[in-house]
Amino acid sequence: MIRAIGDPDTAAGLDLMRARSPVHRAGGIRAPLLIAQGATAPRVKQAESDQRVAALDAKRLTVTDPLFPDEGHGFVRPENRLALYARAEAILARHLGGHAESLRTRRPRRAMPRRSCATADAQSSICPRL
Structure with missing residues (x-):
């Protein structure tokens, strides 16, 4: 190693x-960057991700840094994966042009609505879970 x-x-x-x-x-780095972090990741700790974001902020670079409180290293929960893909789609549409579907229209059908990253605002840094 x-x-x-x-x-x-x-x-x-x-x-x-x-x-x-x-x-x-x-x-x-010259292009806008997406850094997605699982708060419980055992390999890449949140503090390390925060260091990267701080270094990019110091250089005044565009960075989107959603934090998924209930994910580890990799995104295994379907609602978190969907939220991450929606965030990436919004970034690509904003910086490359094109269309991004609104997160509001992606609300999953459930007997009882639950707020998650899939329904959070695309500009939010932290994806709440109630």
Whole structure:
């Protein structure tokens, strides 16, 4: 693993880690970016995602960063996947042109309505779950 990502105990290893780190490469990003985060992700912690977003904000780059409180690493809940795809569709439509379906029309049919990321506003950073 150290050969792949660098040894933090050596100068060369630290240089390799910095060269590959998304936080240190934020200045090279030119296009709007979507960073979706599962709050319970065991591999990519929310704090790491927040660091990336802060680095992009510092460079005044456009970033959308929805947080899914009930997801881990990967989006397995259908309502969260739908919300993520809707968010991506809205971003693509806004920056590339075209049409994005309103999130309001995507409300899933259920006996009792439940608010989730699938029905949250596309501009919101946090997807509430009631």
